[in-house]
Amino acid sequence: MEVKKTMQAVKILVVDDEAPIRDMLRMALELRDFEVLEAGDTRQAYQQVVDNSPHLVLLDWMLPGGSGVQFLQRLRKEDLTKQLPVIMVTAKHDEDNKVQGLEIGADDYVTKPFVPKELIARINAVLRRSGTLTPDAIITVDGLKLDIACHQVSIDEHVVEIGPTEFKMLAFFMSHPERVYTRSQLLDHVWGGNVYIEERTVDVHIRRLRKALEPSQPDQFNYADLIQTVRGAGYRFSVKAAG
Amino acid sequence: MEVKKTMQAVKILVVDDEAPIRDMLRMALELRDFEVLEAGDTRQAYQQVVDNSPHLVLLDWMLPGGSGVQFLQRLRKEDLTKQLPVIMVTAKHDEDNKVQGLEIGADDYVTKPFVPKELIARINAVLRRSGTLTPDAIITVDGLKLDIACHQVSIDEHVVEIGPTEFKMLAFFMSHPERVYTRSQLLDHVWGGNVYIEERTVDVHIRRLRKALEPSQPDQFNYADLIQTVRGAGYRFSVKAAG
DNA sequence: ACTAGGTGTCATAATACTGTCACAATAACC
DNA sequence: GGTTATTGTGACAGTATTATGACACCTAGT
Known part of the structure; x- marks a missing residue:
């Protein structure tokens, strides 16, 4: 007989239209035992949110068509997803964007390129802050x-x-x-x-x-x-x- | 007992006088979990729009009787359907047609033959752009x-x-x-x-x-x-x- | 202003849980 | 075996937690 401890993995939804970047993020995250969900556009993203209720969203700022901003706004409008923590990811070092993102309701902000370690740190910080991280x-x-x-x-x-x-x-x-x-x-x-x-x-x-x-x-x-x-x-x- | 989450399917109305083409489209679309409505002429098409309020219309350029163009014009005139996204489908590679279609108010344009993947991509793009897509x-x-x-x-x-x-x-x-x-x-x-x-x-x-x-x-x-x-x-x- | 429905709070009833005791059962040690 | 120390058990009354009904307030629509 043996004791098994299972941590219900924290699910992170990666929303980015570029597959290579998703792959990179997936690798970085899975190394840290996060469960990774992916979405290439906002429709998929929303689907993932509804179907798999992730604990956190990594959202690319620049998405084709509707930008990530719109997706974020939508999340913030809906009662069910108001609490879902979102970290914006962007290539722009533009400070304005940062402000705008945070105003709309992103919980944190990471600029590409970034070191995986920093991303992980921010993720943990946000999860801790939001109380979402209840190691199940x-x-x-x-x-x-x-x-x-x-x-x-x-x-x-x-x-x-x-x-x-x-x-x-x-x-x-x-x-x-x-x-x-x-x-x-x-x-x-x-x-x-x-x-x-x-x-x-x-x-x-x-x-x-x-x-x-x-x-x-x-x-x-x-x-x-x-x-x-x-x-x-x-x-x-x-x-x-x-x- | 079990929890089921359903995304209210996005309804797409396929307007084409050739049944085989409708079938082909239906197959391609249903694979992507779209709900497909069909119409063989503009009268049926209009009826479908009124009865089932699709989220998007795939409209063949060449329809017998009133052409697809007329149907599109009619949609654009009416308040209720002004916002309804329409993608024109045609066998003609004629650039003029394309321009005309877009001027009247088609949101995008696909020429036959096309790869299903491309069609799906365009549909998603249009839905995203129009914001019509509210997967409920x-x-x-x-x-x-x-x-x-x-x-x-x-x-x-x-x-x-x-x-x-x-x-x-x-x-x-x-x-x-x-x-x-x-x-x-x-x-x-x-x-x-x-x-x-x-x-x-x-x-x-x-x-x-x-x-x-x-x-x-x-x-x-x-x-x-x-x-x-x-x-x-x-x-x-x-x-x-x-x- | 008036209605009607919705909301937050309270007082009280209904339960489930706790801590303690008395006593039975068991182990240890001579 | 007899004695003692330690643990198991059932009962019980007090306590904490939850259920429920009532009420006053607020807001939107008429």
Whole structure:
């Protein structure tokens, strides 16, 4: 048995009419584990936005026909896409354009040519600022899946009802397997900072979590067994132990 | 149950007296997900324009009876169709015709024989230029349909009365299913940016939305169930859950 | 001005979750 | 085996969170 952590990739839509530039950007972005969507014109771009809801748009300033500006304006007009972060990319070093782009609602501005590193930095900055970047971790141990973005635990695709504290505790355990944590440490990490709670309370929540992980069918694997008691020390989420 | 996002197809009216050519065009266009309307003469063409309001017209230069030119002139005279983009298609390589066509008001000009790719490119260009292309997203979950352009929600083809805020919220949820959003995030995405509103207000609108989605007949599916509350976290629009 | 619908806020009811305790069960150690 | 320390368990009452109905305000259309 083994722990798998999956980061739901941040999707970035690259809008540029020149394929070579798209390729270059794709390479730079995929190296950083971004998922890249492409569009060569505004129609495709809009289609991508609707179909795949990217987390961020890299938009070329100069697009044939309707320029990128129009596309940006449209995004900003529509309720659904008002929040979508956009970084303008342009060959023009013109300051006026920069101002105009930012006024319309671009979140940042990059001028060609640029070093990939700078672009990545700006992307991260924008994502951080906009709060879009909620690293959607999905942690998996065999059939046990914990999805933080969906705030959901499931066993073999079957949703498990679980309380908030139990959820946090399981999330903590699954991201720190094998290691033993004292009740006091668990209070710190799961409950957070300064709480004045009996240490024995941890036991109760451990029990609730175990109960939640028990299989509905008796012949299924019991994931509750992964939560081990270490007498005199605390608890441990062990993946090696079973399976 | 499953989320389907649909781009309301761009309707293109093909006006040509030769059926084989219409077929050829239909094939090329439908491959690109355009919706194709056909007309063999100007009378049919006009009828199609009135009945189905296409987004663009592909007009053959040489039509029996009234030529394509006359049809185009008529379109340009009428207020309702002044803006309708028209691409002339002709077998004549005659430059004069080209000029004449453009003067009357054709937006572009293609000579037979042409490669489909070029035609598609020109269509996209014209649509982009004219701004006519407003691909209207429609999101569907089973019998629940949300049409952004029409600003309308319907359940099993039956229109649901719904307020603006509820509409936006449903639209947001349907384009981001499964994921949990905090009240604060919902305020950001649905209300937009900087608003100073109580978080509890979200609850009230959630309730209004749920109420709106309740079935009129008690035996119908209750789409309100798709909106789940996640205690301590926020709300989630889950499609997997039910069905 | 008047209506009608939509919005945000509040008070209160309805729930779900928590922390704690008492006691049972188990392990460790003599 | 007997004793003690530690953990498991069920119950319960308090607490926090959410659902709901009511209301006053606002805005647009008449």
